[in-house]
Amino acid sequence: MVMAQSLFITLKQADPHCQIDVLAPAWTFSLLERMPEVTTAISMPLKRGQFGLINRIKLGRQLRSAGYDQAFLLPNSWKSALIPFFADIPRRTGYIGECRWGLLNDARKLDKKRLTMTVQRFVALGLPKAAVLPPEYPAPRIMVEPDRRQRVIEKFNLTRSEKILALCPGAEYGPAKRWPAGHYAEVARQKIAQGWQVWLFGSDKDKDVAEAINQEAGRLCTDFSGRTSLAEAVDLLSLASTVVTNDSGLMHVAAALDRKVIAIYGSSDPGFTPPLNKKAQVVSLNLDCAPCFKRDCPLGHTRCLTEIRPDQVLDLIAVD
Numbered sequence: 157m158v159m160a161q162s163l164f165i166t167l168k169q170a171d172p173h174c175q176i177d178v179l180a181p182a183w184t185f186s187l188l189e190r191m192p193e194v195t196t197a198i199s200m201p202l203k204r205g206q207f208g209l210i211n212r213i214k215l216g217r218q219l220r221s222a223g224y225d226q227a228f229l230l231p232n233s234w235k236s237a238l239i240p241f242f243a244d245i246p247r248r249t250g251y252i253g254e255c256r257w258g259l260l261n262d263a264r265k266l267d268k269k270r271l272t273m274t275v276q277r278f279v280a281l282g283l284p285k286a287a288v289l290p291p292e293y294p295a296p297r298i299m300v301e302p303d304r305r306q307r308v309i310e311k312f313n314l315t316r317s318e319k320i321l322a323l324c325p326g327a328e329y330g331p332a333k334r335w336p337a338g339h340y341a342e343v344a345r346q347k348i349a350q351g352w353q354v355w356l357f358g359s360d361k362d363k364d365v366a367e368a369i370n371q372e373a374g375r376l377c378t379d380f381s382g383r384t385s386l387a388e389a390v391d392l393l394s395l396a397s398t399v400v401t402n403d404s405g406l407m408h409v410a411a412a413l414d415r416k417v418i419a420i421y422g423s424s425d426p427g428f429t430p431p432l433n434k435k436a437q438v439v440s441l442n443l444d445c446a447p448c449f450k451r452d453c454p455l456g457h458t459r460c461l462t463e464i465r466p467d468q469v470l471d472l473i474a475v476d
Contacts, residue, residue: 157180157210157224157246157297157474158187158190158296158298158405158408158409158411158412158432159274159275159299159408159429159432160171160178160230160278160436161191161193161296161412162275162278162279162293162294162295162296162413162432163192163228163230163281163282164176164191164194164315165179165193165280165294165296166254166279166283166291166293166294167193167226167282168193171295171412174192174410175195175196176193176194176195176450177194177195177196177197177198177222178194178196178197179198179199179200179239180197180198180199180200181199181200181204181247181311182200183204183386184198185197185199186385186390187298187354187384187386187390187405188386190298190299190300191296191298191299191389192299198219200384201215202300205302205374207235209235210396211236211240212238212239212264212464213238213242213244215239215242215243216238216239216240216241216242216243216244216285217243218241219239219243219245219306220243220244220444221239224245225245225247226245226247226249226262227240227243227245227248227249228249228281228282229231229248229249229250229251230250230262230278231253232250232251232253232254232266232279232412233253233254233283234253234254234256234259236250237250237253237256237259237260238466239357240257246261246426247261248260248261248262249262249264249281250262250263250264250281251263251264251265251266251277251281252264252265252266253266257387260373262285263280263304264280264285267289270289270290270308271289271290271426272290272427272428273290273293273427273430274291274337274428275290275432276290276291276293276428277294278293279291279293282414283336289449290426293316293432293474294410295401295411295432295433296408296411296413297411297412298412298413300390300391300394300413302363302402302456304387304391305391305394305395308384308388308391309395311388312356312378313378314378314395315353316357316395317352317353317354317456318397319350319351319353319397319398319468320352320354320355320394320395320397320398321343321345321347321352321353321354321355321398321399321400321473322354322357322393322394322395322396322398322399322400322401322410322415323340323343323354323355323356323357323369323377323399323401324355324356324357324358324400324401324402324404324406324407324410325340325343325356325358325362325365325366325369325402326357326358326359326361326365326366326381326402326404326406327402327403327404328359328361328404328405328411328424328440329424329451330401330450330451330452330454331451331453331476332401332404332422332423332448332451332452332453332458333404333422333423333424333460334365334422334461335370335400335402335420335422336347336461336462337365337368337372338372339464339465339466340369340460341368341371341372341373342372342399342466343400343466343469343470343473344369344370344372344373344376344377345372345373346470347470347473348374348376348377349374351379352397353438354373354376354377354378355377355378355379355380355392355396356369356370356377356378356379356380356381357380357381357384357392358380358381358382358394358406359381359382360382360456362381362382363381365381366379366381366382367379368380372441373388380392387455389406389409390413393406393409393410393413394413394415395408396415397415397416397417398404398416398473399415399417399418400416400469400473401419401420401421402420403419403420403421403422403424403426403429407419407431408431409433410428410431410433411432412432412433413457414434414435415435416435416437417431417433417434417435417437418436418437418439418469418472419431419436419437419438419439419474420439420440420461420464420469421438421439421440421446421447422440422446422458422459422460422461423446423447423448423449423450423451423453424447424449425447425449426438426440428447437471437472439464439468439469440464440468441460441463441464443459443460445458445459
């Protein structure tokens with residue numbers, strides 16, 4: 157969703173008066189409402205992977221009255237093209253994907269060699285077919301309202317500081333994207349000794365790893381894992397001086413907040429989904445076996461992560 161904002165910005169640059177509505181899962185609304193390009197967020201009632209043909213037809217018909225001129229389909233699945241088709245949207249733009257001829261009438265062929273980044277693929281859909289590729293892309297920038305952020309500060313009884321280190325040790329995809337908890341803990345210990353606050357972020361699924369880090373760091377971190385909504389996590393991340401993170405959704409959020417991001421890559425490719433922020437620094441060993449894009453290390457050693465030492469990350473934090 158964060159990377160999709162680059163498409164929204166591109167569309168607004170081409171036509172400042174266009175209205176952009178986004179059909180998406182309700183949990184993403186706290187991001188969409190921080191994107192000034194978006195007019196309305198429409199809740200997608202189906203879960204990821206759920207077919208739900210009847211529901212897709214009904215939702216498409218409900219959207220007919222909005223009179224949309226064009227739909228952009230960012231997923232490449234066949235089922236994702238059904239709603240715009242049944243909504244009778246006259247121009248339906250997307251990559252051919254799962255043989256979507258007929259459902260799309262502005263079908264594009266994805267050239268993966270020219271469009272090597274996800275954000276480039278999104279932005280290219282908003283350009284004419286004859287546009288020069290790869291396209292320039294605007295960096296995502298999500299907004300934070302000071303009043304809402306202040307309420308979150310008061311809710312958690314926090315003290316603001318210029319030395320706040322946010323650690324995001326989770327990664328939904330799997331262990332092959334997660335830097336070891338002990339390495340995070342070493343970074344936390346050293347920064348706490350230097351007078352920094354260290355905040356831990358993540359979902360309910362990340363509570364165990366956050367607890368392990370906090371335990372090794374003498375329980376001196378502030379652990380927000382599983383305690384915040386996504387909206388609250390965004391507001392809190394905006395207060396951080398530096399964010400150390402795995403390749404994850406929170407990495408993209410931190411980058412879009414224009415924070416200094418140190419992004420640690422293991423099984424994934426920093427060239428495909430990098431943090432879109434000029435302040436961001438990527439840490440990757442570029443081993444011969446990486447990127448493998450596996451959830452678990454197929455070789456059983458996860459050297460692409462374990463051999464990234466805490467001192468490497470600490471050195472990057474110290475650089476202004």
